[in-house]
Amino acid sequence: GAVVSQHPSWVICKSGTSVKIECRSLDFQATTMFWYRQFPKQSLMLMATSNEGSKATYEQGVEKDKFLINHASLTLSTLTVTSAHPEDSSFYICSARGRGGGKPYEQYFGPGTRLTVT
């Protein structure tokens, strides 16, 4: 149980275009979803936290107009990188926290999305 999927696994896009990444909880209701970014050889950096049906809370330094997060249902959250630039190339990971099962407040991670902007 507690499986989180991400789509796509990897994406290459041209500078200036937008990319949407989907994060789904497959067998539980994700009341909270987290979006992380990880650059090579660095730890996870939390970008934003979203609760179902409400606006996302962004971490300091993360542009909310550039990284659009939608958490419209208890099983789906999307991250859209708008007007992507090469410096946005990174490994984007979502995680979900839900009701019931598992350790309390444990986050279940998706497999990640490798974004390369050319």
Next chain:
Amino acid sequence: GQNIDQPTEMTATEGAIVQINCTYQTSGFNGLFWYQQHAGEAPTFLSYNVLDGLEEKGRFSSFLSRSKGYSYLLLKELQMKDSASYLCAALDSNYQLIWGAGTKLIIKP
């Protein structure tokens, strides 16, 4: 401020034992997690401690001392596949995970 400290890199020999330490300072505390992350993959859950003491799970054990703000992950009978980064993360009063930078563990034959 909130802070998690763990060594950047450690090296150990196959079949041996290694202990990865983590110290934390957080606004409130609701438990400590250890995750394993292989290169290019997402983290996978290893352990969760909220009470003082040692939790053993197969070859991996995790220890917590709340009074000292200290935890360690103990890996026994090391295997080559244990080469990975190990992330320490503390849950603060807002139930938000505060992450360490990770410890890269290199296993040598």
